[in-house]
Amino acid sequence: MKTVDVCLSPDLIHLYDVTDKVVVVVDILRATSCMTAGLASGVKSITPFENLEQCQRMKTEGYLIAGERNGEKVEGFDLGNSPFDYMDEKVKGKKVAVTTTNGTVAIEKSRRSIEVIIGSFLNISSVARYVLAQKQNVLILCAGWKGKVNLEDSLFAGALVDRIIDQFDYETDAPLLARSGYLQMKDDLLGQIKNSSHARRLNRLNVIKDIEYCLTEDVFDVVPKLKDGELV
């Protein structure tokens, strides 16, 4: 039987052998929610960068550049890190290069896996169906916040584990922990996540609309995948 595991922070990824796993990268607020919404709404591709200057240089190659640092749009960039930016008409059919504080870092650290896919509440059932069909070991990698654990990514991990656990074995207790948190909080996800450290951090940016949207389940039937360095 294949296994499912949860890595609660990119700083813990060295403890896992990703080479025999499909990695589901998750940054609910807001990077992977943006990627899901954008690719489902007609963005041609999204190329993730850890480094801001490398991302910025893609402008000269005709990309729209997107990014945030500490939640705020990077000055001079075309898009910030709101899912609504990614669903705008002006982004349809375009290639986007993106850098974010945590989400693109988590993608970078997963590159040696069998496949990197993007998970969010917006596409959770599609992701569950996809990983069930792959018949590979699965690692859910939470982007967290600057190496630390966060609530929203951990709850997503629990929600995904809850949907697939019947078909997988587990070797650590992280999937059980995440699932138990999700089952306790699932009836009031928004209420719980409004109190999370990152939601409080984002409050000063007045993006409650983004938070509500990012917690909506199954808006899109897409599974973004990293192919040759770009998400499609």
Ligand code: 3SL
């Ligand atoms: O860290 C990230 O990758 C971002 O998603 C953070 S924020 O929601 O834009 O603040």
